[in-house]
Amino acid sequence: MTWQRAAVLRVLGGCQDFVSAQELHALLEAAGRGVGLTTVYRALRALAATGRVDVVRDDAGERLYRRRVADGHRHYLMCRCCGRSQPVAAEVVEEWAERVGRDAGFAAVQHTVELTGICALCVPNADEGEPPCRSGPARHGEHRTHSN
Amino acid sequence: MTWQRAAVLRVLGGCQDFVSAQELHALLEAAGRGVGLTTVYRALRALAATGRVDVVRDDAGERLYRRRVADGHRHYLMCRCCGRSQPVAAEVVEEWAERVGRDAGFAAVQHTVELTGICALCVPNADEGEPPCRSGPARHGEHRTHSN
DNA sequence: GATGGACATGGAAGTCGTTTTCAATTAGCC
């Protein structure tokens, strides 16, 4: 465990919502702790492999990461407008996935379940024209530039 | 509707499983009907927008397309080894998604649900080491090169 | 049959998240 990986995990813990690798890299730069982008990707991949972070893909296919609060597998409901996210109870889906896979004679069944919508705070703004997930007004006003 | 789009739709109908845009392009070339890769992408996007094809993303983020047999929204169970896919009943998940979104005060809730596993025909081969979805032995033996 | 405009095509070039490369640095151990 190097100081770079520790920094990645700490900054990730400071975000309560999903962030991209590049956003995380920018946050680390802003915090003074410059960490190479390559290292950020490597750290995130390792953290995802060990289950310490959850990963989703936005509409553009970009991977977004969020620190897993408690142990165990979770699914989330995320606002397409501001990025706010919250874990949801998904036992129903877990059982459904297992049953469907077993009935079809499949082994090692895996599932991907992602919920998105427009949160109560974003509905009035009604900016939901196109924003392919988080490219629109982000964090309730602060447009996330996402330059490169 | 041009002959290019018709060809895309027809070849897509000949595949009973999910195929990528590039695979479809190669199939069209092999069938003598050369269609530009750009046109294939455009046709698939249009077909997806009008609901005539379903779209999933594999582990690598690549989009895979499959002609929708009947009207209405569907979810699929796909073999990570050979690509074989079959629609599954998902009313349970539809209701769950709607309820969870409503309870959280979200509007315009959308969901992504994808099931993958190793099908009965692929289990003996047990080639499930790493193949990040269809990059391994595909179509039961015929390695899909997927060169570029 | 000619004409013009709206739309589709497709090769080439660009975009962009992510991975690979590889020389330099660092962590951990004797």
Place this chain on the structure above:
DNA sequence: GGCTAATTGAAAACGACTTCCATGTCCATC
């Protein structure tokens, strides 16, 4: 301190996908 294996990170490569734009095709109108 010295040694070795792992980690770092800037630069380059990768690859799916999109955008550009010159050319082609359809079709209503004259």
